[in-house]
Amino acid sequence: MTNSHRKTVLGRLLCAATLGAGALGALGTTGAMAQEIDIWTLNFSSEKANNALNAIAQEFEEANPGVDIIWTQRGVDELKTALRVSAGTDSGPDIFFSWAGLGLGGEYVAAGMSQPLDSYYDSYKWDDTLLPTAAAFASSYGDGHKHGVPFTFKGEAVYYNKALFEKAGITEEPTTYDALVAAAQALKDAGIPAFAFGGSVNWHVMRLMDVLLETECGAQTHDALVAMEANWSETPCATEAFAQMQMWGENYFLKPFMGIDQPQSFNLFVAGRAAMMLEGNWLVQQLNEVSDLDNYGLFAFPTGTDRLYGFAEYHYISAGADDPDMAAKFLDYFNSTDVQQRYLGAMTTNSVNADVVYENQLPLETEWNALFAQYDAMFVNGDQGFPASVTAEYFRVINQTATGDMTPQDAADALQSYIDNLG
Amino acid sequence: MTRLFDRMANAPWLFLAPALAVYAVFAIWPMIDVTLVSFQRWNGIDPTRDFVGLANYTYIFTQDPVFWTAFRNTLIWTALSLVFPPLAGLLLALALNQPLFGRATLRAVFYLPVIIAPIAVATMWRWMYDPFFGLFAQLLTNLGIGIPDFLGDPDLALYSVFIAYFWQQVGFSMVLFLAGLQSVDASLVEASQIDGAGRWNRFKHVTLPAITPTMTIVLVLSLIQSLKAFDIVYGLTGGGPSQSTQMLALWAFSQSMQVFDFGRGGAISVVLLVITVGVVIPYLRWSQRREEQLK
Numbered sequence: 001m002t003n004s005h006r007k008t009v010l011g012r013l014l015c016a017a018t019l020g021a022g023a024l025g026a027l028g029t030t031g032a033m034a035q036e037i038d039i040w041t042l043n044f045s046s047e048k049a050n051n052a053l054n055a056i057a058q059e060f061e062e063a064n065p066g067v068d069i070i071w072t073q074r075g076v077d078e079l080k081t082a083l084r085v086s087a088g089t090d091s092g093p094d095i096f097f098s099w100a101g102l103g104l105g106g107e108y109v110a111a112g113m114s115q116p117l118d119s120y121y122d123s124y125k126w127d128d129t130l131l132p133t134a135a136a137f138a139s140s141y142g143d144g145h146k147h148g149v150p151f152t153f154k155g156e157a158v159y160y161n162k163a164l165f166e167k168a169g170i171t172e173e174p175t176t177y178d179a180l181v182a183a184a185q186a187l188k189d190a191g192i193p194a195f196a197f198g199g200s201v202n203w204h205v206m207r208l209m210d211v212l213l214e215t216e217c218g219a220q221t222h223d224a225l226v227a228m229e230a231n232w233s234e235t236p237c238a239t240e241a242f243a244q245m246q247m248w249g250e251n252y253f254l255k256p257f258m259g260i261d262q263p264q265s266f267n268l269f270v271a272g273r274a275a276m277m278l279e280g281n282w283l284v285q286q287l288n289e290v291s292d293l294d295n296y297g298l299f300a301f302p303t304g305t306d307r308l309y310g311f312a313e314y315h316y317i318s319a320g321a322d323d324p325d326m327a328a329k330f331l332d333y334f335n336s337t338d339v340q341q342r343y344l345g346a347m348t349t350n351s352v353n354a355d356v357v358y359e360n361q362l363p364l365e366t367e368w369n370a371l372f373a374q375y376d377a378m379f380v381n382g383d384q385g386f387p388a389s390v391t392a393e394y395f396r397v398i399n400q401t402a403t404g405d406m407t408p409q410d411a412a413d414a415l416q417s418y419i420d421n422l423g
Numbered sequence: 424m425t426r427l428f429d430r431m432a433n434a435p436w437l438f439l440a441p442a443l444a445v446y447a448v449f450a451i452w453p454m455i456d457v458t459l460v461s462f463q464r465w466n467g468i469d470p471t472r473d474f475v476g477l478a479n480y481t482y483i484f485t486q487d488p489v490f491w492t493a494f495r496n497t498l499i500w501t502a503l504s505l506v507f508p509p510l511a512g513l514l515l516a517l518a519l520n521q522p523l524f525g526r527a528t529l530r531a532v533f534y535l536p537v538i539i540a541p542i543a544v545a546t547m548w549r550w551m552y553d554p555f556f557g558l559f560a561q562l563l564t565n566l567g568i569g570i571p572d573f574l575g576d577p578d579l580a581l582y583s584v585f586i587a588y589f590w591q592q593v594g595f596s597m598v599l600f601l602a603g604l605q606s607v608d609a610s611l612v613e614a615s616q617i618d619g620a621g622r623w624n625r626f627k628h629v630t631l632p633a634i635t636p637t638m639t640i641v642l643v644l645s646l647i648q649s650l651k652a653f654d655i656v657y658g659l660t661g662g663g664p665s666q667s668t669q670m671l672a673l674w675a676f677s678q679s680m681q682v683f684d685f686g687r688g689g690a691i692s693v694v695l696l697v698i699t700v701g702v703v704i705p706y707l708r709w710s711q712r713r714e715e716q717l718k
Contacts, residue, residue, distance in 0.1 A: 081680045087468035107683075111468035199575060200663055256554045258664040259575025268555060389682040393488065399665040405577060414488060421486045 034068035037327055039315075040082060041097035043073045044347070045263070046285045052346035060333050067326060080104075087113055094321040095331065097151065100137030100312040103384040103391075105148060109141045114316040116145035120328040129337065133378070134312050134352045148314030149331045150352035155310035155371055155378070156207060156280045157300045159287070159364075164192050164275040165297070173299040177215050180302055184252040187275050195248070196274035198265035199258035199402070202395035203383050207278045207309075209245050209398045210382050214303040216241040219379065226385035232416040233409075242401045242408035249402030258403060280310070281349045284364045298367045300375075308375035311384055312352075393418040454696065461689035467679070479690035490691065493669040496581055497650065497695075500670060503585050504592070504649030509641050511589070512596025517626075519597070520604045530601070534594035541591065545658025548587035549574070552659075574660050577667035584659045584668055588652065595648075596641050603637025604630070636713065643706045650699050671695045 044050050050073075057069035072093065074082060079097065086092035092113075098105040108114050117138070121127060126149065127135060134153035138146040158180075160173075165183070168190040174180035184194035198204045213222045217237035224230035225238055232238045249257075254274040257265070269277045270291050277283070278301065287293055300308060315334070317327045333339060340353040349365040350358075350372055358369055383391045397414050400406035406414070461479055465472040483490045519530050536544065551558040552573040560570045573583040607630050615625050653672040656662065662669040662677060669677075671691055679688030 077681060084467040084680065084683060088470065107466070108468070111466070112470075113468060200661065202663065256570075256572030256575045258577075259552065259554050259572040259580075264553070264555070273555075389684055392677070392682050396488065396666050399663065403577070403665065405665065417486075418488065421482065 035066055035323060035326065036068045036070055037095065037323070037330055038070045038072060038093040039095040039097075040072045040074065040079060040093040041315075042079060043075055046282070046289065046346075048285055048289070048345075049282075049347045052343045056334060056339055056343065059339075060330055063333075064326075064329070067330075069330060083108065083113070087111060090320060092318050092320055094323070094327045095315050095317055098148075098314060098316060099384050100148060100150070100314045101140065101380055101384050102142075103380070103386060104388075105137075105314055105316065106141055107388070108316065109143070109147045113319055114147045115319045115321060115324055116143075116147060117149065117317060117328065118146050120149075120332075121146050124328070124332045126332070126335070129353055129355060130335065131352050131354050133376070137312050137314065148316040149335060151313045151315045151334075152282075152348045153310070153312045153350060153352050153372075154280045154282060154348055155300075155308050155368065155375075156278060156381075157298055157309070157368075157371060158276050159269070159279055159283060160276045160297050160299070161269070161272060161274075162295055162297050164190075164272060168192055168275070173297060174302055175299075176302050177304060184248075188252060193254035193274045194252035195276050195278065196254045196265040196269040197257050197278075198260045198262040199399060200261045202399060203381070204262045204265065205257070205402055206382050206395060206398055208248060209241065209394075210379070211278070211301040211303055211309055212241040212244045212248075213238065213382075214305055214307065214309070214379055215301075216244065219305045219307055219377075222379060226382065228386075228390070228419050232412045232419070234416075235412075239408045239412045242397075242411040245398060245401050246404060246408060250404055253402070258399065281365075281368045282347070284349050284362060284368065285345065287364070288362060293362055293364050296364060298364055298371075300371055305379075306375065307377045307379045308371060309381075310378045311380045387422075389422070390415075390419060457689045457692045457696070459689075460685050461693045463686050463689075465685045466683045467685050468683075475686065479686040483687055483690050483694070487687070489666045489669050489674060492666060493671050493674040493691075494694075496667075496669060497652075497671045499581065500585060500588075500652055501646060501649040504588070504645050504652075505642055507589050508592040509596045509638070509645055511593045512598075512641065513600050513638075515593065515597040516600030516604055517630075520601060530597075533597055536591040537594040537598075539591065541654035542658045544587055544591050545655050548590075549659055552583060575664050577664050580660055580664060581668045584656055587659060588655050591655070592645070592648070596645065599637055599641050599644075600634065603634040606637075607633040639709070643702070646702055647699065647706075650695065650702070671698075 041053070044053075053071050057071060060069055061067055083092070083096060083098070096108075096113075098108055105114075121138070130150055131153060134150040137150070138148055141147050164187065168183070168186040170183045170186055172179075174183050187194045195208070197208065213225065217225065217235070221230060221235065221237060225232060225235060230238075254265070254268060260268075265274075265277065266279075266283075266286065268274055270287070284293070287296060303309075315331055317324050317331070321327050335353055337353050337355045340351040340356050344351055344356060344358070345361070345365060349361070349368040350356075358365075361369070382394055386394055393415060397406060397411040401408060401411045460472070462474060462476060463472040464475045464478075515533055519526055519533070523529070554560050554570050554572050554575065559573065563570050571579055574580050611629050611633075612625055615629050620628065651672055652670050653676065656668055656670055656673050657676075660668045662673050672695060675688045675691035675695060677688075678691060679685045682688075
């Protein structure tokens with residue numbers, strides 16, 4: 001064998017070996033490649049909530065070798081945008097977070113982005129384990145199918161600073177709207193702003209408008225207004241709700257409020273700069289991380305109706321999910337009694353699982369459970385009831401009314417005019 | 424030989440092709456697509472888009488409660504952008520063109536904000552504007568002056584955002600003017616000084632004519648940049664309070680990516696595109712003519 005021939009043979013052998021190793025490596029990689037379940041959800045303010053998500057994912061991965069749960073967390077607007085951008089492509093998630101109901105989650109269902117889950121509801125018997133009020137939204141999308149699985153079930157109520165109430169001479173939690181206004185006036189007389197709101201994120205001030213509409217209009221008319229079946233201009237209680245909004249903005253808000261956001265308003269509330277906040281049950285954990293919960297009390301905004309203000313958040317399985325069976329298996333694990341019991345309080349004070357036992361709870365969590373037990377029905381936030389475009393106009397007129405830049409009648413007229421022009 | 428000649432003739436196109444392809448995909452096609460979308464109704468997720476003719480344009484011009492606020496704000500913003508950053512940039516350039524101690528460092532310091540991402544600038548200024556804990560609130564409190572809601576007062580918010588934009592942009596104008604000042608003939612300045620011209624006259628009759636082309640470039644670029652103003656407004660106010668700081672670029676984005684009405688968002692984008700093209704084309708013609716004159 002000549003030298004050059006030897007070189008050629010050696011070269012060929014090396015090439016073959018390299019190719020073989022590459023092929024084996026590729027096969028090995030393919031064999032070991034994890035099955036990814038990509039879940040798009042929100043950033044959570046509480047560190048405990050974020051840790052819980054990761055821990056649950058890790059447990060599931062250990063129980064299901066070869067599965068990799070990937071949480072992709074975004075801000076509210078960023079998540080909405082990402083879902084739109086991914087619609088119709090194969091770059092979307094396997095599971096995505098959205099709110100329940102026709103407003104926000106309903107758009108994705110209507111666009112075919114969510115996979116019907118009827119078979120999983122049957123096979124995993126979710127209807128037997130989930131809270132009926134939380135699970136009821138799954139059947140509300142009008143196509144005869146069930147979409148999404150409850151993630152959380154949240155209520156919103158008034159948190160108050162006990163020391164500031166005492167300083168203002170308020171001895172009882174307000175149980176009527178008039179009593180609440182009187183309490184706000186007593187606080188003002190004592191030099192204490194009643195409410196802290198962050199106006200730069202429009203949805204925060206909106207909460208007050210939502211409960212004022214429920215107070216002034218009652219459940220039926222409020223629902224008709226949000227469903228755009230009643231005329232805002234011609235419904236006197238709508239104008240009155242805007243008038244009340246203006247009254248609160250002018251007299252009882254910690255000012256300035258339009259230039260700050262919700263986290264800043266929370267900091268100011270914790271610092272004792274305002275007596276009340278209209279917040280959800282998720283705030284308990286945040287409060288507990290930065291303050292002593294014994295300093296705070298809680299009561300439902302006294303709307304005079306028998307409905308609690310709140311909403312449900314869902315996990316939807318994407319229509320284009322690579323492995324919907326595995327995605328459903330993960331959601332079943334996530335909402336299982338064992339997991340929900342162990343991580344109770346990490347994401348919210350209450351669980352969507354009906355079998356969870358509430359023990360050793362924080363005082364405010366107990367109060368929340370009492371509120372959930374007290375109400376059978378709920379009314380949802382305006383931005384979840386309206387289509388997105390109407391929500392933007394709803395925000396604008398609320399803000400202008402709260403700052404005194406628009407009269408209540410003009411606000412009602414502007415909103416109705418916008419609705420009329422929807423086309 | 425003919426084949427070689429042909430190859431030579433096609434060579435520029437061959438070299439241009441990658442750039443043209445990128446430009447077509449990322450610049451030309453989006454412009455065409457946004458124009459098409461502006462005649463359609465589409466929420467971004469439905470597989471079908473309905474053709475609605477001029478309905479989106481009719482809506483934004485006659486019924487949209489925010490479009491004209493955004494339009495007016497864009498005009499105000501553009502006018503402010505054409506006056507203040509270039510003027511301050513010119514003054515800084517004149518000062519830093521003098522033989523000062525630490526001149527290079529000062530130039531870098533004034534230019535530094537230009538290289539910071541606008542969204543980071545917005546975050547920084549947001550902290551400073553905070554009405555409770557911000558820098559300005561502390562300063563004004565120490566001076567015994569009431570604290571305005573810089574970003575929450577609808578009458579003040581646009582100008583508060585513009586100050587942050589000004590802070591970031593002034594270095595850009597300064598660098599261009601500094602470059603222009605290097606073309607001023609030192610012998611002419613010296614001659615005018617010998618002839619008894621004062622500081623103002625030297626500037627007016629020697630420096631200013633020499634930097635006129637630079638000034639045109641600064642103004643045109645400032646104009647284009649101001650029409651594109653988006654991230655700093657988004658980061659500081661998001662268009663609020665009550666849409667009082669909305670700009671055309673931001674409102675187009677809001678309509679498309681937050682309200683999810685891509686048709687109306689597209690129509691607003693086309694209006695902005697027409698305004699921008701109306702400015703850019705005369706600029707390109709002017710610069711082309713100037714290049715030909717220089718040849």
